[in-house]
Amino acid sequence: MSDRPDLAAMLYPLVRTLIALELPVLAEHEVSMWGYSVLTALDETPVRTQAALAEAIGADKSRIIGTLDELQDAGLIERTPDPADRRVRLLSITTQGRRIRRSVRRAIHLQEDRLLAKLTRIEREAFLRALRTLHEAR
Amino acid sequence: MSDRPDLAAMLYPLVRTLIALELPVLAEHEVSMWGYSVLTALDETPVRTQAALAEAIGADKSRIIGTLDELQDAGLIERTPDPADRRVRLLSITTQGRRIRRSVRRAIHLQEDRLLAKLTRIEREAFLRALRTLHEAR
DNA sequence: TATTGTTATACTCTATAACTATA
């Protein structure tokens, strides 16, 4: 693994660029970054406690409460007490939540594709494959 | 560019993992993240005003002042008024600063290599090449 | 007593705007 710049030194600015591209998209849809993260997690695996959800998206359980309030007020998720254990709130994404999530996703991918266009098709596929491997291996 | 997870959703946790790996290394060498960033920038292109340096590492000029104070106190950089324009501070890395920077760099690369080991040699080279392209294209 | 969700508090980062010293 010959001489190379630090990984983080290349990745960090890249992430900042991506976030800068995505914030306007999120603002248009009136969803926060954490809100989008929650919608994505719920769309992929529906029922969960809030603590498990927080864990899944790398946040503290206390940190996502405001986000959940907003999403619920906007009708994008449902949060109902579990009859079996009334301490627990069962979480699920609504039809509209799913619609919003997919719309944001499409728009974000369009932005990302502008960046990925710097690579050839072959390079791009190799990059994304490696990235997935690293992401899943964590 | 077929169906795939969001780029940021994969990159962001990866960066967090990297930072978590690197913080102990930095702490051992008694250098902050910004401090290391400054040393790296100065080691690669020596003379600069503080504002230009801040710009180069993606920080605000007011934000790096504490960092520069620390580095100077530790003897890792020099900060001397420019005789030609006494508003300006000429910045340079010291021999010891260069030594520390390289030592940190080696240790960080060792940590990073543990992550990159999840990839085959071919994948790793393709990944790093693509990453460089994206980093430089920004 | 332990756990889920919630609220409150303190702490760190960051951005902005004043301030000084030079030009």
Next chain:
DNA sequence: TATAGTTATAGAGTATAACAATA
């Protein structure tokens, strides 16, 4: 007046701990 560096202030984001309801 404008610029380089500095300091001060306020705001956002985050982590931690305390709290109420339920088990």
